[in-house]
Amino acid sequence: MNTSYDVKLWAITRNESSKTPSYVVRWKVGGRPRSKTLRTKALAENLLSDLRQAAKRGEPFDMETGLPLSMLQAKSARTVFDFVRAYIEMKWPHAAAKTRDSISDALATALPALVKERPGRPDAESLRTALRKYALLPQSKRSVAPPDATRAIRWLEGASLDLTDLAETRTVRLALDAIALRLDGKAASANTIRRKRAVLHALFEYAVELEELSANPLHRIKWKPPKTTETVDPRVAVNARQAQELLTAVTYVGRRGRGRRLMALFACMYYAALRPGEAVALRKGDCHLPASGWGRLLIDVSRPEVNTQWTDTGDAHEERGLKHRGRDDVRPVPIPPTLVKILRQHIAEFGVGSDGRIFRSERGGVVASTAYTEVWQEARKLAFTPAQVASPLARRPYDLRHAAVSLWLNAGVSAPDVAERAGHSVDVLLRVYAKCLDGQQEIANGRIADALGA
Incomplete structure (x- = not known):
């Protein structure tokens, strides 16, 4: 040949x-x-x-x-x-x-x-x-x-x-x-x-x-698959007070400060709406953390977890670009002073890895999903009532991201701005979070009533 x-x-x-x-x-x-x-x-x-x-x-x-x-x-x-x-x-x-x-x-x-x-x-x-x-x-x-x-x-x-x-x-x-x-x-x-x-x-x-x-x-073939549910269940989204109680509870979980090492990781999912793979890959060089006021994260890498047989490196956290974006794309995410303070304190207490990663396991490796999920489940038991623990409320760490996006939308932040911060397209954002918009009907009704009265 x-x-x-x-x-x-x-x-x-x-x-x-x-x-x-x-x-x-x-x-x-x-x-x-x-x-x-x-x-x-x-x-x-x-x-x-x-x-x-x-x-x-x-x-x-x-x-x-x-x-x-x-x-x-x-x-x-x-x-x-x-x-x-x-x-x-x-x-x-x-x-x-x-x-x-x-x-x-x-x-x-x-x-x-x-x-x-x-x-x-x-x-x-x-x-x-x-x-x-x-x-x-x-x-x-x-x-x-x-x-x-x-x-x-x-x-x-x-x-x-x-x-x-x-x-x-x-x-x-x-x-x-x-x-x-x-x-x-x-x-x-x-x-x-x-x-x-x-x-x-x-x-x-x-x-x-x-x-x-x-x-x-x-x-x-006339074969229709079952209808899928793309929208986020509003029952999973915690409010601001519940999120703060969960983050506090995380710091009490585990020996040798295991939960305390992970609190800032969960805070990034809530205050910046990072995906778990993006939070795990966050480096100090990606962060602008001023002494006061708002800061900023520049997200350009994700480390989603998968079985090692599917990766080229044999590592369970193969480094990838951002979801649905080009390999060299960067997503800037403004972060509130609360998260700036949490990240500064975390870096001061635990330092960073040789590659600049902020979040590491106790042995310096990439934080595994099993590790932070175990801590999360224990924190739910500390922060919630038995009825809430049995409910879908913040059942997974990923639900913190859902809570963040829901909070931004309900606070009146424009959909394009929310989509940019969360790494969504606008149409996907509105479709996925349609059921998480509280109080929008009352606002619309009021505006229509005002227009009719005029």
Whole structure:
């Protein structure tokens, strides 16, 4: 096979010679021009993105077909199982750790349904373990599977449906029915079903890009996933007094000042609406903490926690850019004097790490979610009544962020300003926090009454 690293890509163009709308992707490999015409602009953009990502990570391109080797592997796949593994090889290098986990989770649910009837089928738990821990990882990340997992993978290789079978509606329905259920046979949550269907949709779109399928089969199926709830439950949001009582209670939790080390972390989630991953990654250099008045945080890094098998570094807190933003984007967040004081006191008492991180575990590592969640649950018991402890009120540390955004909106801060501080788009902000806006109806009624009286 002749390959080349000399790749040049052009912008997508409209196919003017066709009466029906279609779009052309053009590129060169080793000086040879290549092009592909696709029915929709979205498909063309996906193909161009895949080609660009492959070139960016230094992948060789086949001179004969003009495709990067990862796409060539997918195009040569004859079974659904082989195609899925090739898809993961292609997606892995430029996907975030949590995205990799999500893709694996969805496909480990769907693949066992896309098989022929063959004797010796392993149980559901064995199939899922074999897929999640071994089969649905790139070749370079796979460890040697134990005998049980090896048998399960071999059974899947032999029983997997042909890729062409995905063109049949009844076959795709098997996958949709599978993602609608948990491993114990009970109905999965609406959000889980929606997330897994999105992964299936992306997989089928990739098959269309490579002309293995003529169209995405999901588009032909009248199958509606359960409605998801995007809005925040207003019952989880604490008021200002309750937030202060919780932060005080945190300082009384644990030995050797364990809770006291974490109080400022929780304060950042409440007073600055930071996501946990953003708070954990906060560095002293990101903070402007004047002796008096308002300060400012410059948020440009997040360290979301995920299983180490999905990260490139083997670290459970792989450093990433901000959610839904470019890697170099920075989000400025003004912070009130209360948080400025808390952060100054925390730094004076506990110092900072060698890399400037403000929050560290007792051994100097990244603060694990299990550690701060345990402290949080104990603090709830100290600060709340038994009835409140049993309620959804601030059940998770993340609910402090919800409380902060709700407080800002109800204080009359404009939606664009709140969205900028919290790292949301305005439409997502208003949709997610629609039920947390207290007293807005009375204000609107008063304004309408005043207008009618005038």
